[in-house]
Amino acid sequence: MKRNCKKYIKHLSAYIDGELTPTMKQAVEKHLAGCADCAERLSRLTALSERSEAALNAVADSSSVPPGIPTRVMSEARARRAQLRTVRSFRRVAVAAGTALLVVVVGGAVLFAQMRQEEKTLRNLIALQRDDVSQAQKQLGEAQERHEKAISALHFRMGELLERVEGLSPRTVFLPIESPNL
Numbered sequence: 001m002k003r004n005c006k007k008y009i010k011h012l013s014a015y016i017d018g019e020l021t022p023t024m025k026q027a028v029e030k031h032l033a034g035c036a037d038c039a040e041r042l043s044r045l046t047a048l049s050e051r052s053e054a055a056l057n058a059v060a061d062s063s064s065v066p067p068g069i070p071t072r073v074m075s076e077a078r079a080r081r082a083q084l085r086t087v088r089s090f091r092r093v094a095v096a097a098g099t100a101l102l103v104v105v106v107g108g109a110v111l112f113a114q115m116r117q118e119e120k121t122l123r124n125l126i127a128l129q130r131d132d133v134s135q136a137q138k139q140l141g142e143a144q145e146r147h148e149k150a151i152s153a154l155h156f157r158m159g160e161l162l163e164r165v166e167g168l169s170p171r172t173v174f175l176p177i178e179s180p181n182l
Contacts, residue, residue, distance in 0.1 A: 005037060009041065011028050012038070014088060015028050015042070016049055021092070
């Protein structure tokens with residue numbers, strides 16, 4: 001028996017009963033094609049199942065068995081087989097639900113990590129914008145200060161010019177204009 005045979009041996013009974021999913025059935029058939037030990041085991045299980053079914057049918061048809069017993073035995077066998085199918089179906093549903101839950105948990109963790117990274121990026125961008133605003137406010141303050149100094153310098157210069165103009169006589173400021181005879 002090979003190392004991975006155990007994985008397929010547990011599905012042989014369900015394979016014989018036709019209870020496997022198409023994917024699992026295909027996987028079992030692929031394994032059986034390459035594993036003589038498991039193919040032999042399937043052959044023995046199939047023969048045993050057929051003999052058991054035939055024996056139960058023979059007992060059911062036999063007149064030597066008290067009436068009602070074959071029917072009870074057959075109904076009990078069918079009930080147990082149905083019970084096994086239910087258990088197998090439940091296992092499949094449980095595995096599917098577990099897988100779905102795992103996908104949701106892993107997906108949620110990945111999404112949460114992405115959201116944290118985006119939050120960090122946004123915080124960095126906000127910090128950079130605050131720095132840009134602070135820099136712009138500083139430059140604006142410096143420009144206003146230069147503007148106020150320039151205006152003060154202009155006022156001072158205008159004052160000097162006015163003092164000079166006031167110190168001049170009107171004759172020097174205004175040249176006489178000769179007017180023609182009116």
